[in-house]
Amino acid sequence: MSAIAKRSLSTKLLLLTIVFVFVAEFVVLVPSIAKQRRDWFNLRFEEAYLASLALEGPREAAADETLVRRLFNTANILGVTINSDDMRMLILAPEINPHGAPDIVTVDLTSENWFDLIANAWGTMLSSGDHLIQATGAPQFAPSQTVDIIVSQGALRDDLLSYARNIFLLSLIISTLTASFVYWALNRIIVWPVKRLTANIMAFDADPENAQGILTPSGRSDEIGAAEESLAAMEKSVRGLLGERRRLAALGAGISKISHDLRNVLASAQLMSDRLAKSDDPSVRKLAPRLISALDRAIGLSRDTLTYGRMETRMLEKSPIVLHELVEEVFEDTAAMGVTAQNNTPEDLTLIADRTQLYRTLFNLVRNAIEAMTGAANDEDKDDLGKVSIDVDIDGRDILITIADTGPGLPDHAKEELFEPFKGSQKPGGSGLGVAISAEIARAHGGSLTLHKSDEEGAAFRLRLPQDD
Template identity: 80%
Template sequence: MKAAIAKRSLSTKLLFLTIIFVFVAEFVVLVPSIAKQRRDWFTMRFEEAYLASLALESPREGAADEMLVRQLFSTANILGVTIHSDDMRMLILAPEINPHGAPNMLRVDLTRENFMNMITNAWGTYFSRGDHLIQATGRPEFSTGQTVDIIVSQKALREDLYAYARNIFFLSLIISTLTAGLVYWSLNRMIVRPVKRLTENITAFDADPENAFGILKPSGRKDEIGAAEESLAAMEKSVRDLLGERRRLAALGAGISKISHDLRNILASAQLMSDRLAKSEDPSVRKLSPRLISALDRAIALSRDTLTFGRMESRLLSKAPFSLHDLVDEVLDDTAAMGVTALNKAPESLTIAADRTQLYRALFNLVRNAVEAIQEIEASETLGSVTIDAHVEDGAVAIVITDSGPGLPDHAKADLFEPFKGSQKPGGSGLGVAIAAEIARAHGGSLILEKSDATGAVFRITLPGAAQ
C-alpha cells in the first residue's frame, strides 16, 4: 500500500518528470551534435589531405615522404585523395578500387549541404549497415579556390559517430542525474514539502476542526505558497469560530425552543383568561382588555415563529404537484384585509412540484407583511394592492409578490433576511421574511428583494426544477 502511494506521490512524479525532461533536452541537443561531429570528421580529413598534397608538391619529394603520407592517410582512414584547383585535377592517392564505377559508392558534397541535409545524412550514416565507400567533396579552410575529394570508409565514419554518441550519452546521463537531483532537491524543499505540510494540516483539521492547535501556523514566506498558508490559516480560524458559534447557538436554540414551547402554553392560558376579562362589566377592565389581547397575540406569534424558524431542511420537504393558482387564492383569502386589493395573476394552468404547506407559509408571511405595510399608510383615495404573479423561466418557477406599500427604508434592507433583525414595526419578530427565505433555500431556490421604493416593494421567489 505504501509503495503504491509512493509511486503516486508528488515527489516521485517530480523526480521522474525531471529526469525525463532532462533526457529530452539532451536528445534535442544530440540530434544536431551528431551532424556537427560528422562534418568535423570530414573537415579534419579534408585538411589532412590538403596538407599532405602540399607536402608532396614541395621540392623534397621521395619514397620516404610518400610512405609517410600514405601512413597518414591510412591512420585517418582515407582511401583516396584528389585535389581540384581551377581546371586542374591532381590525384594524390589512388584507391584500390575504381572510384568511378563502384556500385557501393556514396557521394557527399559538403560545399552544398544545408542544415537539414547535414542532420539527415548524419543520422542516415548512424543507422546504416555494411561498409560502403563515401566520396566526399569539401573545401579546406586555408585553400585558395581548391577543393578536395576524399574516399573514406562509411564504417569508419559510423564507428566514430557511435563513439561520439556513446560519450554524449554517458555525459548526458551524468548531467541529467545531477541536474535532476538538484532540481528535485530544490523543488522538493520549495514546493513539495510545503504543499505536503498544507495537505497534512487540511487532513488533520478536517478530522478535528474545533482543535485550536490544528490551525496552520504560516511560515512567513512571501511567495504564492506563503499566501496560500495565510489564506488557509485565516479560513481554518474562521471555520473554527463559526463551528463554535454554531454549537453555542444550537444549544441556545434548543433552550429557547423549550422555553418558547412552555411560554406558548402559558400565553394560551392567559389568552383564555383575557377573553373572560373582555366580557367583564367593569368599564376600566373592558377598556384595557383589547390592548392585553393584542399583546398576547403578538407574544404567541413571536413564540410560534421562533419555534418554526430553521426547520426548513430539504430532506424534510414533502414535494408533490399542485396548482399554484389555487394556493395563491388560499393565501390571499387568509390575508384579506379592509382597504387592500388582492390580485392573483398566477396562471391557472401552472402546476408546480413543491411542499405545498411550506410554500403557503412563505407566501403568507410575505403577503401579511405587505398588507401590514399598506395599512400603516394614512387613508387615501387610492386603495392599496398586493399582487402575486408567476411564470416559468428555463424550468424554474418565478413567483413575484408586488405591493403598493411605502417600501423599505435603506437601513432595513441590509438585515432584511436576518432573523429577529428585519422587522420594521413595533412588536414584530423579524422572522417572516427570514422564514420565507429559508423555505425557498430548502427547495433549492432563493428569495430576493427586486425593488423597494416609494411606490412599493417587489419580492421574487425562484424555485428551480419546480415546473411541471
C-alpha cells in the same frame, strides 16, 4: 511503483526533471553528431592535402611513398585525388575488390547545408554494411583547391557511434546531476511547503476547533507565502464561525424549549382571559381585550420563533402548481374584515416549486400586509382597511410574483434590516421572522425576495422564482 508515481508529487517532479534534461541533451546531440562527421572529414581532407604536398616536393626531399600510404591507412583513407585548376592528380588509388565493383556514395561537403549535414550524419550512423564514400572538400590552407578522398563507411560509422556513446554517457552524468540539484531545489522550495499545507489542511479538517491546528505562516513573500497567510486567516475565521455556531445552536435549542413551554403557558392564560371577558365586573371586561391582544402577540412571537428555529436546509419537493389556486387558498386563510384581496394571477399559469414552502412565503407576506394596514387604520376606517393584491410577470425563464398592499409603507430605517430575523418587524410585539423566513425559502428555490416598492401609497414585495428546464 506506478501507484507511487501517480500519488507522489516528489516522484513526478523527479521523473519530469530527468525526462526534460534528457530531451535537452538529445536536442544538443542531434547537431553534435553532424558536427563530428564534418570535423572527421575535414581532418582527413587536411591530411590528404599535406601528404600530397610532401609527395610533390623534390625527389631528395619527398616523403617515402610507403610512409605516406601508411599514414593514409592510419586515417582510414583509401584513395586521394587533388583537384586544382582543372587538373586532377591522383595521389592514392584505392584497392578495388576484383570480384565486383564496390558501392560508392558521393558526398560533397562544400555544398551541404546544416539540414543535409544532420540528415547525412544520422543516416550514416544508423546504416549497415561497409560501403565506400567518396567525399569532396576544400582544405583549410588551399581554399582554391578541392580534395577527393575515398573512405570506409564502416570507419566513419564506428567513429560516430563512439562519439555518440561518449556524449550519451556525459549527458547521463550531467542530466543526473542537474536533475538531482533541480529536484532538491524544487522539492525544498515548492514540494515541502505544499506538503506542509496539505498536512495542515488534513489536520484542521479532522479537528477544526483545535486552536493548535491553525497554520503558522512561514513569512515567505512569494505565492506560497500568500497561500499560507490566506489559509491561516481562513482557518481562524472557520474556527470562530464554528464556535459561534455551536454557541448559537445551544442558545437556539434553549430558546426553542423556552418558547415551546411559554406557548403552552400563554395558551392556558388565553383560555382564562376568555373567561375574564365574560366577567360581571365592568373593569375586568374593559381590560380583557387588551390582555387577550397581548397574549395573542406573545403566542405569535413564540410560534414564529419555533418556526424559524426548526427551519433546516432540505431538498425541496418541487411539483407543478397552479398559482391562481394557491393564491386563493392564501387569501381564504388570511381573510380579515375590511381588507380587499385581489388575485390578479392567470388561472392557467403553472409553475414548478415546493407547494408547502411557497404557500408559507405568500401567507407570511399577505399576513404582514394585512397587519400593517390594520395597525395604521383609524377607527372610522375600520370598514375599508385597504387592499392586498398579487400579480405575476414573466422575465425570461423567471416568474415574478408581486405582493402589494395599500398600507402606509415602510419607514426608511426599517428597510436596512428588513430581512434580518428579529429586527425587521415594525409592529409592537412582532418578531420580524415572517419576511426572513420568506427570504430563506426564496433562496432555497434559487430565487430572491426583494422590496420592490415602499411609499405613502403602500409597499410591494417581489418574489423571483427561476423555472427549471
